[in-house]
Amino acid sequence: MDPREWSLILFTVLTQASVGAFLFTLWFEQRSKETAARQAYQRLHGVLIPVMIVALLASLGHLGRPMQALSSLGNLGTSWLSREIFFTGGFFVLLVLMVLLKRNDGVRRVLAWLTGLAGVAAVISMAMIYHMSIMPAWQGYGTFVAFGGTTFFLGAALAAVVLLGRAYQDQARDLRSLAWTAVVVALIEAALVPLQMAALAGGSEAAQATAALLAGPYAWLVILRWALALIVGVVVLLAAIRRLAMQQVPGSLFYVACLAILVSEIAGRYLFYATAVPLGIG
Incomplete structure (x- = not known):
C-alpha cells in the first residue's frame, strides 16, 4: 500500500466519524x-472542530499539489472529487460558524441543518469517488456500507464519549440511543461481510485477487478488525446499555468501546486500501 494512503485513512475515518x-x-x-x-451538544460540536482540522490536514498529505484542490472546485457538475472537497470544506466551515454563533438560536438552527446536509453529501461524495474507480473491490454497495458504517458506528462512539463530559437530564437516553445504534450498525455491517466476500470470489480476476488477499495474507487483520468491533465494541456497548438501565452512567465502558471501535475502523480502512486490486491486474 502506498504510504500516502495513510493520510486517506485518517481523512476518511475522521471526517465520517x-x-x-x-x-x-x-x-x-x-x-x-x-x-x-x-x-452538551454544543460542546460536542466544539470537539469536532479539531478532529476535522486533523482530517483536513491529513488529506493534504495525499495531494501532490494541495492548491489544485481549490482549482478543482470548478468541476462540481462533473467530478465527485470536486464535490467531496466542496462538501467536506462546507461541513467544516458551517460547523465553525455554528460554534461561533451558538447564542443566536434562529441562525444556529438553520446552520445545523445545512451542516448536516453538507456532511451527508460529503460522505456520499467520498463513496462515489471509489465506487466509480477501476477497483472491483470498491465498486458496488460495499464502499457505501463501509463508509456509512464508519459514519454511524464510530460516530456514535465518538458522540458518546464527548457527551459523557457534561451531565444533563436526557444524558442516559442519548447514550442508550447511541449505544443501540452502534450495535445495530455493527451487526448489519458484519452480516454483509460474507456476501461481499462471495461477490468478490465470484467476480473478475481483480476481484478474486482481493478476495484471496483478504482470506490469505490479511486474514489475521480481518479477524482482529471484527474481534475488536464485535467482541470488544458491541459486547462492551451491550454491557453499557445494561448499566444505563440500572440508572448508572458507565463512562469507562464507553471509553473502552470507543477505543476498540476506532482501532477497528482504522484497521478496516487499511484493508480497504491495501487489498484493492485494479482491473487488468490479478
Missing part, C-alpha cells in the same frame, strides 16, 4: 428542549 457524531446531535436536539442538553 465527525459527520456521524454531528448527525446524532441534530437528532437529539429535535427531541430535547433542555438547556443543559443543548450545551
Whole structure:
C-alpha cells in the first residue's frame, strides 16, 4: 500500500466519524428542549472542530499539489472529487460558524441543518469517488456500507464519549440511543461481510485477487478488525446499555468501546486500501 494512503485513512475515518457524531446531535436536539442538553451538544460540536482540522490536514498529505484542490472546485457538475472537497470544506466551515454563533438560536438552527446536509453529501461524495474507480473491490454497495458504517458506528462512539463530559437530564437516553445504534450498525455491517466476500470470489480476476488477499495474507487483520468491533465494541456497548438501565452512567465502558471501535475502523480502512486490486491486474 502506498504510504500516502495513510493520510486517506485518517481523512476518511475522521471526517465520517465527525459527520456521524454531528448527525446524532441534530437528532437529539429535535427531541430535547433542555438547556443543559443543548450545551452538551454544543460542546460536542466544539470537539469536532479539531478532529476535522486533523482530517483536513491529513488529506493534504495525499495531494501532490494541495492548491489544485481549490482549482478543482470548478468541476462540481462533473467530478465527485470536486464535490467531496466542496462538501467536506462546507461541513467544516458551517460547523465553525455554528460554534461561533451558538447564542443566536434562529441562525444556529438553520446552520445545523445545512451542516448536516453538507456532511451527508460529503460522505456520499467520498463513496462515489471509489465506487466509480477501476477497483472491483470498491465498486458496488460495499464502499457505501463501509463508509456509512464508519459514519454511524464510530460516530456514535465518538458522540458518546464527548457527551459523557457534561451531565444533563436526557444524558442516559442519548447514550442508550447511541449505544443501540452502534450495535445495530455493527451487526448489519458484519452480516454483509460474507456476501461481499462471495461477490468478490465470484467476480473478475481483480476481484478474486482481493478476495484471496483478504482470506490469505490479511486474514489475521480481518479477524482482529471484527474481534475488536464485535467482541470488544458491541459486547462492551451491550454491557453499557445494561448499566444505563440500572440508572448508572458507565463512562469507562464507553471509553473502552470507543477505543476498540476506532482501532477497528482504522484497521478496516487499511484493508480497504491495501487489498484493492485494479482491473487488468490479478
